[in-house]
Amino acid sequence: MIFQLRYRLLEVQKSCCIYPDSACTERKRRPSPLYGQQDMNEPLLDNSEGQLFLTEAFKVIIEEVLCKGTDVKEKVCEWREPEELAALLDLELRENGEPQHQLLQRIRDVAKYSVKTNHPRFFNQLFAGVDYHALTGRFLTEALNTSQYTYEVAPVFVLMEDEVLSKLRSLVGWAEGDGIFCPGGTMSNMYAMNVARYRAFPEVKLKGMWSLPRLAVFTSQQSHYSVMKAAAFQGIGTENVFKVKMQGHLSLPLFTYQGAVPFFVHATSGTTVQGAFDPLEPIADICDRQGLWMHVDAAWGGSVLFSKEHKHLMRGVERADSVTWNPHKMMLTGLQCSAILLKDTTHLLKHCHSADAKYLFQQDKFYDTSLDTGDKSIQCGRKVDCLKLWLMWKAVGSKGLEERVDRAFTHTRYLVEEMKRREGFELIGKPLFVNVCFWFIPPSLRGKENSPDYNDRLSKVAPVIKERMMKQGTMMLGYQPQGGRVNFFRMIVISPQLSHQDMTFCLNEIERLGNDL
């Protein structure tokens, strides 16, 4: 096996230490087995063999995940019932290791039964498609494997994060400010709530909530559930989150609310289901008047700021105190890439979160320790999330990112027109963003809107179509009920792998799968 790998790899790369004549062979261990009796004068792992394995695996990834995974003639998913899948994957972890060829087969299996989120017909999530430059950045991040807390161990990434955050802030409209990459939008929203609380009541860090009056958070009906998670986690309580109407206008006496003291308004740019944008200017007026922290959760919608044509959706965002923005969604950097951006220039983030660990943040270092940004974080070790975005941005420029955003809007318009031309597709509102929400009304329900069981029957349509598409693997899109509306589809059209024919296919496929319902 090893010989075969070695032979194949000889074709790939002549300049690297996996070859006998290279510089670093002196540190090679016996060729096989990878793990066995130990000689402490030799490394435990043979780097050459490891690199051979990685190279073979890379070919499998290219073939199974990236070639087949973006090919419309291949399935989006290969559905299996959980019990069957568990058996197929043989997940059990055992005492002994396995030979390399078996591990390569395991990689093929993991790829085969995983959902192909890079596939042009994956419309299921707020991420879809693959950008190869971002993916390259992710591979490089993984290979370098460092932690984003000090200039000492992450010199490139400390400077790079600063540059990327600064550029994102400039799109928000801030010439200066602060920020940090977080493991996801929920964490970014939590940062905002925590920093807002600290600004209003700095004693909370030492004394906890008992030193504070009862607090109130305001958000809109359709805001993301992370605001509830944050309130629960941070000891504020979900009952102290008040959902108010923000679409259109705000009408709230925020000074005190059911006895609680308001401190935080959580607005949304791009709601999860419908892609709605709260009107930021009137919200900013109220926050200004009452000294409230204004946070904009633009995890999903933030990317409109790249587009001259569409950034008006977030008019007024520069008046916010903080913004959550997830480039791993519309910008396709890959999970995880979420930024919390702050207008603050007083180091609130650091004051609020620092714990001054002496083993990391020594003050007698030989360089400027303000570059050791790790104490701004609530984490200690922190994954490098800036490189993938930076490399993609370098590759296509702000213009390329703008094009991507504009194209998604164009796709949305096309999809909406296609739906209007067809019987049985009933749009829910006119999409303002790239979420297309609609019911499919099967022939048996058309014209029956006034039947007493109409909603009940309609609610069962999307789940059945979903089950069928998953089991046949032809495409993926999501559904949900919302407010008074029974189950409806939500289709997200952002993938750079996507073309009109994929959307046409999707509508045809819904008809094919649902016409008998």
Place this chain on the structure above:
Amino acid sequence: MIFQLRYRLLEVQKSCCIYPDSACTERKRRPSPLYGQQDMNEPLLDNSEGQLFLTEAFKVIIEEVLCKGTDVKEKVCEWREPEELAALLDLELRENGEPQHQLLQRIRDVAKYSVKTNHPRFFNQLFAGVDYHALTGRFLTEALNTSQYTYEVAPVFVLMEDEVLSKLRSLVGWAEGDGIFCPGGTMSNMYAMNVARYRAFPEVKLKGMWSLPRLAVFTSQQSHYSVMKAAAFQGIGTENVFKVKMQGHLSLPLFTYQGAVPFFVHATSGTTVQGAFDPLEPIADICDRQGLWMHVDAAWGGSVLFSKEHKHLMRGVERADSVTWNPHKMMLTGLQCSAILLKDTTHLLKHCHSADAKYLFQQDKFYDTSLDTGDKSIQCGRKVDCLKLWLMWKAVGSKGLEERVDRAFTHTRYLVEEMKRREGFELIGKPLFVNVCFWFIPPSLRGKENSPDYNDRLSKVAPVIKERMMKQGTMMLGYQPQGGRVNFFRMIVISPQLSHQDMTFCLNEIERLGNDL
């Protein structure tokens, strides 16, 4: 350029869509430029070109990060002052994109100026070295790019996370229980504190801290700073964290403490600096008697559970309610890989964190929705962190992981003996784990322990040696003051790339760099 890439790649892989005769060429766009005028009937990105770029970048990663990055003849770091580095990297993000060859050069630059944490002479952090199977798992994770919240979009990873967590729990000594992978040990510790609070006072989720008595957290002097971060973030307050003596024995009247109600004891297995282990049995006795949640932060030390010889360090861990364990540290999975494990079988994790988002966790799905584990998390989108650990475990088996742990202990003994043989190396305690803490006493200070300025002068030794090693790039290890001790070195010897000669080199190098001080 493209032709050259194409030619070189022809040697690599015959079965993939980057070749003209492959199945998916029908979806190719014009060969160049990557981004330009749009045709909506074509994908925005050309997959073939993207894959060519990724393949070229992969070769650079193999060569620069993995070959050179593990070669002792190459530097551990290529130190540059921040201003110089920023200029070298040309970080600015511009309107226009860049050609592929320039992007490849950027990848080389990022690699060149990044710290080589895979290098045998990187002793600086609680992670070091590279496992190629884990790295393969990370590449595969990145290529598949899904979110770990539902069986629908992550079928393989929902089952795999369950298996890996179950196996980790069995090493703790639990036949059943719960758990989840988190973005780092601090987050895992936060989960523990939050679930403990919820078990004691479930009303906190709705009503916040105002409905609760003032709470108290207990931990040891040397516990990780994340316990303070957690207390601040969750509204408990750092003043309500009481640091008590746990090394040796506990002596605390925990019932009420300065008027606060104890609910959570945060013990440590493997402290950050010295690698000390709190005695878990007596802590468990107290927690049992008083109904307190016992959490063990084994982010660093947990991996001793793989070793029959060393697991006694965590005797009693099975009596804990929760355990934090970071395989990205000693097990080398790569950041981020941290598990919070719970003994609980009553779905506390879900009850405590769920927000029942209907757009993700529909109850009318066609499969068992208990597989949609995302609502156990405080995150929404969550990176897949289980695959890298699973693949590495499959590759080497529990035995291989045990060998790795035992080998690190053996390295530690060797290093200690080497230090004892040499003048000028003064160990701080006898290492119980794989942290070796010591002062280097330069010749000018030897025998001067009673001088009034001894500590002051000694405190300046480690920072200067550190500066010199960084600027010359020969190796990296950390230093810090602690308690009454002035700056001392901490050397971590866990890398599978490590051999005795690297440790000998390190001691020689400290002498070389510090003998004139």
